[in-house]
Amino acid sequence: MKSLHTTAISTASATPRAPSTSFVVLKNQTVSQVLLKYLALEGVDTLFGVPGGAVMHLLDELMTQRDALHYVVCRQETGAAYIADGYARVSGKLGVVVVTSGPGATNALTGTMNAQNAGVSLLTITGEVGEQYFGMGYLQEGVDASLNIDAVYGNASGYSAVITNPSNFQALFAQALREALGVPHRAAHISLPDDQAGMPIASLDFPLKPQNYRATPSCTDAAGARRAFEQLAGVARPLIFLGSGAAEALRGPRLAAFAAMVDRLAIPVMTTPDAKGIFPESHPMSLRNFGTAFCEWTKYYMVPRLLDPAAREGFDSLLVLGTTLGGLATNKWDPILLPQGSLVQVDIDASVIGRVFPLDFGVVAEIGSVIDELVALADATQPDARVQERRAFIQRIKAGKSPWIAPEMREARQAPIPPQAAMKCISDLLPQGSHVFVDAGNSVGWSLHYLEIDPPSRLHNALAMGPMGFAVGAVIGAKFAAPDATCLAIVGDGAFLMHGSEVSTAAANGIGAIWVVLSDNDLAMVSQGMNAFFPSKTGQWRDYYALGKPDLARFAQALGANTFEVNDADAMQRALSGAIDAARTNKVPQVIVVHIDTTQIPPYYQDPGTPPPAPAP
Incomplete structure (x- = not known):
């Protein structure tokens, strides 16, 4: 059996491989060279950081490729991570940080952690001393000594790994890219010992495009979207609450379609603080932002008796799109957000559905696909008398109340x-x-x-x-x-x-x-x-x-x-x-x-508007 097994391997290795449409074979490329090829494949042309000895092989390769890749030297590693974060948010690309070991890595940690919690695609690459020095107390060692950088980043980001051999580089680095660029976006970390960065990889099947090693979810739930729409269109006082998870979905033509839908059906829209402005604040149906430092208009819609003591209590339904309903988003989980009827939450991340408030039901789906379903359903719906009543009520709020406290x-x-x-x-x-x-x-x-x-x-x-x-x-x-x-x-x-x-x-x-x-x-x-x-x-x-x-x-x-x-x-x-x-x-x-005038105090201590007692019968 042993000889047959050996023969089979030998025969297979002698068979020429057919050309592939998904990868190309690279020969004797160093880890640093392959790393930069992956970044180029993702459209990255700008990296940020502070150089140091533990990343010298990667820095040398960046110097060689300086016409294609710009390494921006920042003044401090935390600042470098913040700069990469801003680059990622605006470009839509991966933000990349390259820093040295030890204090370079720990300085970059705060910016990486911030990106992780803000849902920003960030990759932090920290150098490390050569593996032959692990455990020996080498200068700025961050593995197998008193400082374990991998453990630190593993507890503060979405993914962290140490490259311990050229043979495991591709699997670990591609996983970091999948984690960082997945949905929701995350921060990822790679610890790269400098000796490994300079080592060649004898042969590597390198992907021709990102789709060859990662995919972006585009799942929908048509039935769930229909149920959610029925809860909006079938009540007198519906409300849509947008979070930052809807920001990418509402770019381009979809925003115009969504804005037209809520205008036609007179459905008001408010956002979380971190989603402020993803829906136009000048739109007739915009109540602007709720949560911390909220717009005054929001409370008058959710608690109508603040505007008219004779009005009936509360509102009827709330559709939540792309927010985890955290403390700042909800003004510390204010019960003002609980409708008289249904509360429906939509998110791609099933782990946040129903985490805070009891729901009528949840929908696990990509936000853009659900918005497309809602728009299509709205186009087939004839506005009823409640639409004009609701529109008049929103106009009354805006005409009679300032959005600002002062x-x-x-x-x-x-x-x-x-x-x-x-x-x-x-x-x-x-x-x-x-x-x-x-x-x-x-x-x-x-x-x-x-x-x-x-x-x-x-x-x-x-x-x-x-x-x-x-x-x-x-x-x-x-x-x-x-x-x-x-x-x-x-x-x-x-x-x-x-x-x-x-x-x-x-x-x-x-x-x-x-x-x-x-x-x-x-x-x-x-x-x-x-x-x-x-x-x-x-x-x-x-x-x-x-x-x-x-x-x-x-x-x-x-x-x-x-x-x-x-x-x-x-x-x-x-x-x-x-x-x-x-x-x-x-x-x-x-x-x-x-x-500025130092006597002014920002609106952190607003009264969200507890409903007054019901009128006596």
């Missing part, structure tokens, strides 16, 4: 400028197709509540993890991906001090990104929050977290930016208009330091 502050011309007025300046001056990145802290509250945004412009934030400094870096990656678009970040002075050094990265690469820095010399979200939660110390928190009055304009100027300082709305309009023009024509980073 509309007078949004129009204010005083100095120092109220942050509300700063948001109006941005809304008024942003060109179509802009990308706005919002950082953590009070920037979130001001932006969510007081900005108006319509596609094709897009708002990007990181509300799952909320790291300070995310937008400071991400706006640079956005501008790399969309050099002709206006890319603007709204950040606090604390966040800008954390990662403002990346302005130098923008300057070095001719990137005309724009930063609007809300300057109050304080970590104001913390100090205002402490004041709210510990009122016995009212007044003591002011300046307790002061930042030392740094000169942010001179700091940014020293890093290569064109800078402005403004104190009122008129000055901000002039500065922002000039910055938008200069960023486009001069390709120089622009930093606008906005000295």
